[in-house]
Amino acid sequence: MTLIVFLASLVGSMAIGLPICFSLLFSGVCMMLFMNGFNSQILSQNLFSGADSFSMMAVPFFILAGEFMNRGGITKRIVNAANAMVGHVRGGLGYVSILAILLFASMVGSAVASTAALGAILIPMMVRAGYNRDKSTGLIAAGNILSPIMPPSVPMIIFGVQASVSVTSLFMAGIAPAVYLSASLCILWFFVARKDELPTAPRQSRKQVVKSLTDGFWALLLPVFILVGLRSGKFTPTEAGVITAVYALIIGLFVYRELKISMLMDCLVSAAKSSSVIMFLAAAAMVSSWLMTVGNIPSIVTGILAPFIAHPTLLMLVIAGIVLLVGTSMDVTPTIMILTPVLLPAVKAAGIDVVYFGVVFILNTVMGLLTPPVGTVLNVACSAGKINMERIVKAVWPFLLAEVVILVLLILFPPLVTVPAAFFLGK
Numbered sequence: 001m002t003l004i005v006f007l008a009s010l011v012g013s014m015a016i017g018l019p020i021c022f023s024l025l026f027s028g029v030c031m032m033l034f035m036n037g038f039n040s041q042i043l044s045q046n047l048f049s050g051a052d053s054f055s056m057m058a059v060p061f062f063i064l065a066g067e068f069m070n071r072g073g074i075t076k077r078i079v080n081a082a083n084a085m086v087g088h089v090r091g092g093l094g095y096v097s098i099l100a101i102l103l104f105a106s107m108v109g110s111a112v113a114s115t116a117a118l119g120a121i122l123i124p125m126m127v128r129a130g131y132n133r134d135k136s137t138g139l140i141a142a143g144n145i146l147s148p149i150m151p152p153s154v155p156m157i158i159f160g161v162q163a164s165v166s167v168t169s170l171f172m173a174g175i176a177p178a179v180y181l182s183a184s185l186c187i188l189w190f191f192v193a194r195k196d197e198l199p200t201a202p203r204q205s206r207k208q209v210v211k212s213l214t215d216g217f218w219a220l221l222l223p224v225f226i227l228v229g230l231r232s233g234k235f236t237p238t239e240a241g242v243i244t245a246v247y248a249l250i251i252g253l254f255v256y257r258e259l260k261i262s263m264l265m266d267c268l269v270s271a272a273k274s275s276s277v278i279m280f281l282a283a284a285a286m287v288s289s290w291l292m293t294v295g296n297i298p299s300i301v302t303g304i305l306a307p308f309i310a311h312p313t314l315l316m317l318v319i320a321g322i323v324l325l326v327g328t329s330m331d332v333t334p335t336i337m338i339l340t341p342v343l344l345p346a347v348k349a350a351g352i353d354v355v356y357f358g359v360v361f362i363l364n365t366v367m368g369l370l371t372p373p374v375g376t377v378l379n380v381a382c383s384a385g386k387i388n389m390e391r392i393v394k395a396v397w398p399f400l401l402a403e404v405v406i407l408v409l410l411i412l413f414p415p416l417v418t419v420p421a422a423f424f425l426g427k
Contacts, residue, residue, distance in 0.1 A: 005034045006292065010338075020334045021277075024284035031291045046290045051283040053161050059154055060275035061241030065248045066108040067267040069219075070117045072252020072259035077216035078103050079121050084212035088203035091193025093126045094139055095186060101143040102182050105150035106223035107244060109157075111332075111369055113274075114147040115140065115377050119384030130199045135192060137385030138395030141370060141377050142403065143185055148332065148366045150178035152226060152240055155332050155362045158282065160237075162289070162340040165354050167237040168230055169425060173359045175227075176420035177410060181363075184402040192398075218251045231424060278333055285337030298345040305346040312350045316357075316411045319343060320364050327368020331376060335365050356417050360410050367407070370400050 009030035013023040025043075032038040069075050082099040086092055100122065104114050119140050126136040148155040151171030160167035192198075204212070213220070226244060229235050235243060252259030292298060308315040326335055340361075347357050369377040372393060382392050410416050 006031055006288075006295070010288075014330075020330070021280045021284040024281070024288045024334070024338070028284075028287040028291045031288075031295055035291075035295060042290075043287060046287045047283045049286055051279045051286075053282070056157065056161055056279065056282055058152070058157050058167075058238040058241035059278055060271060061238070061245045062109050062152055062154060063113070063274050064267065064271035065241065065245040066110060066113040066117070067271050068245060068248035068252050068259060069104075069107065070113075071263050071267060072248060073256035074107075074219040074222070074248060074251060075104060075117045076121060077212075077219040077256070079118070079125075080212045081216035081220060084204050084209045087201050090200045091131075091189060091196075091198040092201055093122070093129055093131065094136075094189040094193060094198075097122045097126070097136075097140055098143050098182050098185050098189070101140075101146050102150060102178065103220065103223060105144075105147040105178065106152075106226065107248075109147055109151070109153040109155075111144045111147040111366060111377050112380055115144040115380045116384065118144070119381055123385045129201065132196060133385060134387060134391050134395040135196070137381050137387055137392055138399055139185065139189060140384070141381035141392060141396050142399030143182075144377055144381075145363075145366045145369055145403065146178050146181055149174045149181065149359070149363055151175065151230065152237060152244070153362070154278070155336055155366065156358065157237060158278070158333060158336050159340060159358045159362055161282070162285075162337060163344055163354060163358060165358060168233075169355045169421070170358050171230055171237065172424035173355050173417055173421035174362075175424055177359055177363055177406070177417060180406050180410075180416070181403055184406050185399060188399060188402045218255055222247055222251075231426070281333050281337060285334070288338065289341045292341055298342055301342050302346040302349060309346060309350045312352050313411060315346065315350050316352065316360065317408075319347075319361070320407065320411060323361065323364040324367060324371075327365055328371045330368065332365050332369060335368065336362070353414070353418060355421065356414055359417055359421075360407070363403075363407055363410070367400065367403065370396055 006027050010023055010027040013026045014020060018026065028043070029038070079096065079100045082096045082103065086095040086099060089095065100118055101114060104118060108114055122140055123136055127133050151174050153171065153174060156170040156174060157167050160170050222244065226240050230237065230240055305315060305318065308318050323339065326339065347354065369375060372378065372389060378389065378392055378396065382389055385392065
C-alpha cells in the first residue's frame with residue numbers, strides 16, 4: 001500500500017502540472033501522513049542533507065565552466081580543430097560534429113548545454129554546406145547524449161551521490177561507452193552521407209590544419225588535463241569542476257580574450273539558475289528517498305523483481321525497459337534520483353557491479369532526452385535547427401536506434417564496460 005501511495009501522489013501531482021521537485025516533496029508528505037509519522041523537523045533535515053554533499057558541489061562548477069567556454073571562444077575553437085582534421089571527407093561536417101561533441105562532452109557533462117552551444121554553431125554550418133537540415137539537427141541531438149556519458153558527467157555525479165559509489169570510478173567507466181556511441185553514430189552517418197551524396201569540402205592545407213590545432217591548443221588541452229588528473233587521483237571530481245571553471249575563465253579572459261569582465265555576472269547568474277534547479281531536486285529527492293526506505297519500498301520492488309534476480313542479464317533488460325518508459329515522461333535528474341534507491345537493492349541482490357550498473361543506467365536514462373513529450377535535448381535542438389518537433393522526431397530515430405543497439409550490447413556483454421573501466425582505473 002505504501003508503494004501505491006507514493007506512486008499515486010507522485011504521478012498525480014506531476015499530472016496536474018506541479019514541478020517535479022515539489023511533487024517529490026508532496027509524495028514524501030503523503031507517505032509521512034499515511035505512516036502516521038508527519039514531522040516537519042525530519043522533513044527539513046532531509047531537505048538540508050540532500051543538498052549538503054561535497055560531490056554535488058561539482059555540479060555548479062561544471063555548469064559555470066560551460067558558460068565560460070561558450071562565451072570565451074573555447075567551443076568555437078574545438079569545432080574549428082575538429083573541422084581541420086576530418087572536415088574534408090564526404091559528409092565531413094557530420095564527423096566534425098561527432099568529434100566536437102565528444103571533446104566538448106569531456107569538459108562540460110551536460111547534454112542540454114552541449115546541444116545549445118554546439119547546435120548554434122554546427123547546424124548552420126551544415127545547412128550552408130548543403131546538408132539536409134532535419135538530418136543535421138537529428139545528428140546533433142543524438143550525438144549530444146554523449147555529454148552525460150563521457151566524463152565529467154553531471155548525471156554520474158548525481159548517481160554517485162545517490163548510490164554512494166565512487167564518482168571517479170563512474171567517470172572512468174563512462175569513457176568506453178562514449179567511444180562506442182560515437183563510433184555507432186559515425187558508422188550510421190557514413191551510410192547517410194553516401195545515400196544522400198553529401199558534398200565534400202576541400203582538404204585544408206597543412207598550414208591551415210596546424211593553425212587550427214595551434215589556435216585550439218588550450219581548448220583541446222583541457223579534456224586531457226581533466227582525465228589525467230582524475231585518473232591519477234591528483235584531484236577529486238569536485239576539484240576537477242573548480243579547476244575546469246577557473247581554467248575556462250583564465251583562457252577566455254586572457255588567452256582568447258573573447259570573455260569580457262562585463263559578461264561574468266551573466267555567466268554566474270545563468271549557472272546559478274541551472275544549478276539551483278538540480279540542487280533543489282537533490283534536496284527534495286532525499287526526502288522521498290528517506291521515506292521510501294522507512295516505508296520499505298526498495299524491498300517491495302526487490303520482491304517484484306525477484307523472479308529476475310537469478311538472471312542478471314534478464315534483470316538488466318527488464319530495468320532498461322522500465323527506465324526507457326519512465327524517460328519518455330521524466331527528465332534525467334529526477335529519474336536518477338527517484339529510481340536509484342528503488343532499483344539498487346535488486347541490482348545488488350543480483351550481484352551486478354554497481355559501477356557497471358550506474359553507467360548503463362545513466363545511458364538508459366539519458367535516452368529519454370531524445371523521446372517526446374519531455375525530450376529536453378529535442379526541444380533545444382529544434383530551437384537551434386529552426387525545425388518543429390515532428391520533423392526532428394522523424395530525423396532522430398535512426399540515430400536513437402543505433403544508440404539503443406549499443407545499450408543492448410552493453411547489457412549482454414558487461415566486459416565492454418568493466419574491462420576498459422579497470423584499465424582506466426589502473427586495476
